[in-house]
Amino acid sequence: MVLRIAALACMVALAAAIRAEAPAEAPASSAQSVPARPAGGWSWDELARLAGERADKAKIEFLKAAARRQKLDADLAWKDPQLRIGHTWEDSWQRSRHRHPDLREMPENGSGDTYTATLRLYISNPFVNHYVRRAGEASIQSLEARAKAEQYAIYCEVKSLCLDEERLKREHARRVEAEMLWTRVRQCLDRRMKEGVVKSPLDAVKAEIARERASARADEAAQERRQIRREIAFLAGIPERELVIRYTPPEPPSTNVAFAAALAEVAFARRPDLVGALAELESARANVGAAKAAHVPWFDFVEGSYAHSSGRERDWGSYKSSLGNEFLDRGHKHDHSDDWQIRAAITLPIFTWFGSSVKMSRLVEDAADVRVQGLRAAIKNEVECALDDFRASDLRYARISKDGIAFLKKMEARLSEFAESAAVKPDDVCRAQIELLDYRSFKDEAEFDWVERILMLETVSGGPLPYNAATSK
Numbered sequence: 001m002v003l004r005i006a007a008l009a010c011m012v013a014l015a016a017a018i019r020a021e022a023p024a025e026a027p028a029s030s031a032q033s034v035p036a037r038p039a040g041g042w043s044w045d046e047l048a049r050l051a052g053e054r055a056d057k058a059k060i061e062f063l064k065a066a067a068r069r070q071k072l073d074a075d076l077a078w079k080d081p082q083l084r085i086g087h088t089w090e091d092s093w094q095r096s097r098h099r100h101p102d103l104r105e106m107p108e109n110g111s112g113d114t115y116t117a118t119l120r121l122y123i124s125n126p127f128v129n130h131y132v133r134r135a136g137e138a139s140i141q142s143l144e145a146r147a148k149a150e151q152y153a154i155y156c157e158v159k160s161l162c163l164d165e166e167r168l169k170r171e172h173a174r175r176v177e178a179e180m181l182w183t184r185v186r187q188c189l190d191r192r193m194k195e196g197v198v199k200s201p202l203d204a205v206k207a208e209i210a211r212e213r214a215s216a217r218a219d220e221a222a223q224e225r226r227q228i229r230r231e232i233a234f235l236a237g238i239p240e241r242e243l244v245i246r247y248t249p250p251e252p253p254s255t256n257v258a259f260a261a262a263l264a265e266v267a268f269a270r271r272p273d274l275v276g277a278l279a280e281l282e283s284a285r286a287n288v289g290a291a292k293a294a295h296v297p298w299f300d301f302v303e304g305s306y307a308h309s310s311g312r313e314r315d316w317g318s319y320k321s322s323l324g325n326e327f328l329d330r331g332h333k334h335d336h337s338d339d340w341q342i343r344a345a346i347t348l349p350i351f352t353w354f355g356s357s358v359k360m361s362r363l364v365e366d367a368a369d370v371r372v373q374g375l376r377a378a379i380k381n382e383v384e385c386a387l388d389d390f391r392a393s394d395l396r397y398a399r400i401s402k403d404g405i406a407f408l409k410k411m412e413a414r415l416s417e418f419a420e421s422a423a424v425k426p427d428d429v430c431r432a433q434i435e436l437l438d439y440r441s442f443k444d445e446a447e448f449d450w451v452e453r454i455l456m457l458e459t460v461s462g463g464p465l466p467y468n469a470a471t472s473k
Helices: 002-033 044-075 126-195 202-236 257-270 272-293 356-420 426-461
Strands: 078-094 108-123 298-321 324-347
Touching (some): 044 202, 126 202, 126 426, 257 272, 257 356, 257 426, 272 356, 356 426
Antiparallel strands (some): 078 108, 108 298, 298 324
16 A cells, blocks of 8 residues: 555656646747747738748658659669578488499498579669659659649648738728727617607617627628638648738739730749649650660579589498408598579560550650640630739729729718718718728729739749749749
């Protein structure tokens, strides 16, 4: 019982020591993993970079390991060596019919040892290996392009999430302001009901319903914004409580004809999916060369062996003595021998001369070429469509921005005048302000649509506008 109590006391002391040490280690590890926050908060591009790099670490390291293994297999010209070592011992007895009758019962004795070592090296076709190496390098480029495509997808997704976060931020502010205005309407109606000048008591009920609806919509916008902020923080590796996002929309591109033609060429050069498709096409072409080179005869393996043998024999004799016949060992002899052998096997690819493997490789090459051409046409069409959408959105946003700002200033000034006038009811002024909030929402949506078209141009062209080094990592 005493031992059990002592053991429990030791466990409690150890747990207390672990709890005492844990808080001291946690901040150090978190400080190392969380990036420092900029002065004014993170911009969209900075958050997208962090998310792309964070998603890149584990996935790209795995792909690079697979690529290194593939290149190693392609670079091996000698493969699968086999080393065999053997030992043989023999003992023999021999009797001779032509010996003296008294010696026929005495056999001759012989023994020997043999040691053998064989090394066989399998050799791949050097002509095939050249093209296999090229195919392996192209496969590595394809894997890297695939990793960059996934990285850039995260990059674009984070920027889109930042746009949604700004949209919900403004929407939440408008709904909170609408809730406050409906509260003022409700207060005005309550005061007028006490004075007995309300035409219908249902006006107060409608105002209360509108206020509750605005409050519920504000909570809904706040909840959606919180979820998007949590997703951005997770992708970027930043705690949500430290996430401060600056509204930094991308710079608008040019809309002239020269820029439109250059953007398609830029997309051909930096779109990761097209780079991967070109690498797959190069790999298919190398496989065609490997299939053709497989028609050349080559040595399948080279084998060298070494054998060392040693043997010993004894010869018995006899002489006549007074006691009878006696047998003597008249002597023995030793034999040694060394044997070297080199053998080679050659392979003649008779059936591959019919060309079935070459035909299959060419079919794969044609399919890869068709995919590249189709992808080029699709990229060109995506760039042209994105530019057309941006031009339309740019004209709409410019018109709304120019006319909308002037309209808002004009309406706000008139509402201020009505609010000071005794002839206008305060609740009517609040309702007019709520209508003006809806127009502000329409203006913000035009701006967000304009920013979204720029982000779409970045996506289809494979990088920010102008080109940013984030996509070339």
